Amino acid sequence: MTTSLRRTPLARLLTISLCTGALAIAGCNRTDTPSVPAPAPSPPAAAAPAPAPAAPAPAAYTPPPAEQLYQLVAPVALYPDKLVAQVLAGATYPEQITAAHGWxxxxxxxxxxxxxxAANQQPWDPSVKALTAFRPVLDQMAGNIAWTEALGQAYYNDPADVMNAIQVMRQRASAAGRLKNNDKLRVASAATPRNYAPAPDMQPVYAGPAVVEPPPQFITIEPAQPDVVYVPSYDPQRIYGEPVPVYPGYAYTPPVEVAPGYGRGQVAAGAFTFGLGVVVGAALQRHDWGWRSWDVNWGAPRYRDRDSDRDRAVPPAYARPAVIYNNSTYISRSTTVVNNVRNVYNNAPRSLPPGAPAPNFAAAPSLPPPQNAQFAQQQQQQRQQQARQQQAFMRQQQEQQQAAQQAQQLQARQRQQEQQERQAQQQAQRQAQQQAQQQAQRQARQQAQQQERLARQQAHNAPTQAPQALLQQQQQDQARRQQAAQQQQARAASQQAQQQQQAMQERQQQRQSAQQEQSRRQQAQQQQAQQQARVLQQQQAQQQQMQRQQAQQQARQQQQEQMHRQQEQQAQAARQQQQQAMQQQRQQQQAQLHQQQQQQQAAQRQQQAQQHAAAAAAAHRRPPGRPGEPPKDQP
Structure with a gap:
């Protein structure tokens, strides 16, 4: 009984101490206790870099004035419609034009x-692949790359005004009597192409007031033969009647080879000439970018009368001027053209509704300032190099023009000398004829005088008739000899004149041969200079492409290095956070162990106190014994 009473309080105390320890441990494991220190902030080096300032949005497209548009389209306005479509589409890819020319x-x-x-295997736009069949056209575009880029930007942003300008120039050429049907071209009135379906994702274009109003009639130009295309060559300054100023920086190169029946002199006279025909049959049509895949929609006149009234209904898509590719609206995907009327880049989504906000491209990761500066410096160097190329090309053109002028002046002087020599020869012949006539007249007078003297002598000396007859015969013989001598002199003079004329003709032939040889040499020099210019342009284009590739590679390397540094910084920050968490966990465990030890010590002290209290209580309940007797246990 005593044992049970002694053990019951002890078990109760142990139970209470264990519950108290469990509650203390549970309280230590709470995450919201203020005793746990907060994680240390990450060092400044591990912080994410601040985003670079957003690049300024490109300015809204502003169309050039009408006169500048006329100058811009003048070199190609009289091409066949399908070729115009290829040129306008290909002009939006100036870098590919340069690459195709070098190729x-x-x-x-x-x-x-x-x-x-072979062209189909190249990574080019279909329009650039199609232009490889027309080398003179591609040569003109690559040789005037600034003009090509300006034409591409104008068409991309404002196709209506560009195509209206083409129609205006065709009207001028027709009024001047230069644009008409011939054995190479067929000129007719425009009509909407069959099976034309506008593309649903046409890019937004300039929608302001018209810069060039559409003419009352549209003119189409097609090849006279369906499978052979002759590209007209003409001087854009002279072909339209009134002189048209040349677009700044554009240099016209006369054709090297011309079709039979045409000559380069026709271009100088403000007329057409044609190069060799290009066969556009099955060889091209087996690819989807062949000749018949292209066309032009000049629009509907009733929808082309735009004005400043923005409340008018937008014309339907089929009524807007456009280049047609495979019976649908051609849409350029060029990344070179960045001037868009809605201030977005060209690779933005094409299906934005009218009035929708532009995508925020500034939020994308931008290049660091040193890389931007390097890229800007490379662009400036490329522009300077292009300016130097243009200046060199202009100097070459001026030298060629000066050489042509000098050759013309030399030919004029040679013609003048030949004319003077002919006049001198004719005058010498006339003088020789006059001298021969005068000599013949003198001889005739002398013969008449001699005959008269003989007659007088015969009348006076009749008795001596026989000797006189002999004398008369002698005189007649002498007269015949004189006449024969005169005839011989006349023949000698005539032969001498013929020899002089033959010698002059030989000298003229030699001069003509020398002129022809000089012309051939000049033409060979011009061709060599053009070839050198093409090679130089190709080398410069390749160098520019290599520079761009190097710049892109450097940018990629810098981005990769930056990403690697960021990853390392993030990993270092994660390691630091992990170490801090482990340290905090160890501190918490140590605190928990220390608290448990304190709780155990408190429990032991409580247990000892309880034991002492129990012993004291037991001693207090025991009865007193007799003196001298040991205490007895209470039953």
Whole structure:
């Protein structure tokens, strides 16, 4: 009984101490206790870099004035419609035009179907692939790359005014009597192409007031033969009647080869000439960018009368002027053209509704300031190099023009000398004839005088008739000899005149041969200079492309390095946070162990106190014994 009473309080105390310890441990494990220190902030080096300032949005497109548009389209306005479509579309890819030109120089032996198959393997736009069949056109575009880029930007942002300007220039050429049907071209009135379906994702274009009003009639130009295309060559300053100023920086190059029946002199006279025909049959049509895949929609006149009234209904898509590719509206995906009327980049979504806000491209990661400065410096160097190329090309053109003028002056002087020599020869012949006539007249007078003297002598000396007859015969013989001598002199003079004329003709032929040889040398020099210019442009284009690739590679490397540094910083910050968490966990465990030890010590002290209290209580309940007797246990 005593044992049970002694053990019951002890068990109760142990239970109470264990519950108290469990509650203390549970309180230590709470995450919201203020005793746990907060994680230390990350060092400044591990912080994410501040975003670079957003690049300024490109300015809204402003169309050039009408006169500048006329100058811009004058070199190609009289091309066949399908070729105009290819030129306008290809002009939005000036870098690919330069690359295709260099590729053609390297593959000059490719012709026809082999050329089309090889071009189809290149990573170019369909319009650039199609232009490889028309080398003179591609040469003009690559040789005037600033003009090509300006034409591409104008068409991309404002196709209506560009195509209206083409129609205006065709009207001028027609009024001047230069644009009419011939054996190479067929001129007719425009009509909407069959099976034309506008593209649903046409890019937004300039929608302000019209810069060039559409003419009352549209003119189409097609090849006279469906499978052979002759590209007209003409001087854009002279072909339209009134002189048209040349677009700044544009240099016209006369054709090297012309079709039979045409000559380069026709271009100088303000007329058409044609190069060799290009066959556009099955060799090109087996690819989806062939000749018949392209066309032009000049629009509907009733929808083309735009004005400043913005409340008018927008014309339907089929009524807007556009280049047609495979029976649908051609849409350029060029990344070179960045001037958009809605201030967005060209690779933005095409299906934005009218009035929708532009995408925020500034939120994308931008290049660090040193890389921006390096890229801007490279762009400035490229612009300076292009300016130097243009200046060199202009100097070359001026030198060629000066050489042509000097050759013309030399030919004029030679013609003047030849004319003077002919006049001197004719005058010498006239003088020789006059001298021969005068001599013949003198001889006739002398003969008449001699005959008169003989007659008088015969009448006076009749008795001596026989000797006189002999004398008369002698005189007649002498007269015949004199006449024969005169005839011989006349023949000698005539032969001498003929020899002089033959010698003059030989000298003229020699001069003509020398002139022809000089013309051939000049033409060879011009061709060599053009070839050198093409090679130089190709080398410069390749150098620019290499520079761009190097800049892009450097940018990628810098971005990768920056990302690697950021990853390292993030990993270091994570390691630091992990170490801090582990340290905090160890501190918490140590605090918990220390608290448990304190609780155990408190429990032991409580247990000892309880034992002492129990012993004291037991001693207090025991009865007193007799003196001298040991205490007895209470039953």
């Amino acid at each position: 053609l120089v390297q593959n000059a032996a490719l012709k026809g179907g082999a050329l089309a198959d």
